[in-house]
Amino acid sequence: MKPMLPMEKYFGKLELVHEFYGAMPTGVSVSETGRIFICFPKWGDDVKFTVAEIVGDTLQPYPSFKANVSNQGNITMSFISVQSVVADGRGTLWVLDTAAPNFSEPIIGGAKLVAVDLKTNTIRRVYTFTEDVVLPTTYLNDVRFDFRVGKAGYAYITDSSSKGPGAIIVLDLGSGNAFRRLNGANSTSPDPYFLPKVEGEILMNRNKDGSTSPFRLASDGIAISPDGKVLFYCPLSSRHLYSISTEALRDRTIPGTDLPYRVEYWGEKGASDGMITGAKGTIYAGDYENNSIRKILPNGIMETIAHDPRILWPDTFSIGPDQYLYVVVNQLHRQVRFHYGKDLRQKPYSLLRMKIDEFPAPTFS
Template sequence: MIRIASAVALAMASASLAAAPPRPAPADLPAEDAVGALEQVAAFDGPMPTGVAVSETGRIFVNFPRWGDAVDFTVAELVDGRAVAYPDVQRNRAVAGDPAAGFISVQSVVADGRGHLWVLDTAAPGFAAPLPGGAKLVEIDLAGDRVLRTLPFPADVMRPRSYVNDVRFDFRAGEGGVAYVTDSSLSGRGAIIVMDLARGTALRRLDGHRSTSADPGFVPIVEGRRMQARGADGVVHAFTVASDGIALSPDGATLYFSPLSSRHLYAVPTALLRDAAVDEATLAAAVRDLGEKGASDGLEADAGGAVYASDYEHNAIHRRDVDGSWHTIAHDPRMLWPDSLAIGPDGWLYFTANQLHRQPGFQGGSDLRRRPYSLFRVRIDAAPAPTH
């Protein structure tokens, strides 16, 4: 009797399964939605890019740091969609005995809104200690594509593990303007470097402060995996990179910044930051923690006061409005490690996506990056924050 009942139940179950509708193909299963209309501006089949700049006339520049890839030129202009050495091949070569002369390893390029491009050279290929006298800002006149001046960072603001990462300019401050630069030291101890562009002097501010240093409790999850430094030798270290992204409010009064190894956004009054008479304790007390924004590499601000932050854990970019509210403006699985941000005169936000987390140093010596890398843009209908 039990066997008959079991047979009947099995027959009924088989009939039910046979009558069930076919399961959808994997491509038809529910999946996360994309946000924003993403456009690819350029594809790169060679070394990975980090920085991007868009001039007020629409010229686009990118850079390729010397981190291990074969890099023929570390600064380029996009010409008909192709990266061409800028301003020329010779300037993209280090000069023996004169570290200030040629580009050594460029991390960022920034258009200043006045017809000039600024190049931030780390002088630290492969994240080595920066070559003495080689870390510098280089100003290029876009009208003539010629170098106007080179400003090496003074030795007293550099540290053995300094890595100058990103920069914003304000030509309304001081006699000839100031540059605010993040030091992304891989030791986890960061700072903001403030350079007087007229004199070439600089201050090192918020050195080792929690706002400029790696968050000791931070554990990033990228592509569903815990991100750590994993060498081919099997040694594992925490991902500890200090201050990285930086943005300046349209009135120049507030500097926004964030460590790479953190999800918090910080802000500080620039008047205090650049005043050498303000002691570090007073400056530190003026730093505001604006809360979590996601883990960011790049930051940018527009003319209306909104701040944009990439989110490398979620393949996204978020916007913080002046009322403090956050909105996701772009999210797409192709945005693998959105890096630097730049707002063009055309109302688009440009950014590189370079798969930084797939490098051998994070994957046990295996290079999991898949070319091409991309320069994307998303429409924001906003102008860049003014610098003058």
């Protein structure tokens, strides 16, 4: 009998939390009481509800089925196509609605950030955006919070546009005023020299008619330091990690032309979709090219903590009160738009977790 040839080494202890046999999920968030929330943007799958809670082994529309029925007569109080859900650690689930099903232009007035009270399971407040903040090209992607500044805190949102400028959208939760920062800056834009390779193949848009184009998406992954003073972010089409002072982002007396000089470069961390920060200041990020999860310590040292063939596109991360890192794995790169109209995804999609012995970064004092 011939000996087996050497093979690639896989490592990291991953546990299966939930299998998805319906629509493809993107976002996950675990509340301070351990409730798990998931979102399903409308990218072509049969999405029965765009926000859900995992209850036992089932998915239940959240906060209600009615809120998940897109209502043209009341688009501010109904979810259209949700990309991200974030539990803030103090009783609220924040729902980021792109209002852009199938990556269309956002429905005017429909793009919003919604605060849902986790005790009453009702919508408490809705933040909408003006047309100079959510552009026709905007795709609201992910959001982080800090309730230690301003009257009611601030939210920082990535615009991961594929056709227009990337940006960080800054939202004053007290006044509801929002504005774009680092609009079209190099750090929020796709790396023009980036050539993504997933499962050994170059990832690019491959249309049904045979035409092709590069895969280009702007600022996507976002994480905030435990003290709320530093925002980390990365374009989806890039391997680079950047950061900037949140104070500089909020300070509108700093001209947009000067703000890029406040950006710090952290080097290559691999190509990431989602990112999250732990209470010790560790950044956790996916590496979708290498089926891996990486951590970046506050001193910049990077370490791969999981490398597993099941990590087929690590999308969004969340850290639970159980000190587990949760990650949605959704095979995004196998979608129709990358394979000449053929859907190569294999169900189930999965929610995985691994023990990290670190709590989520706090959002309040």
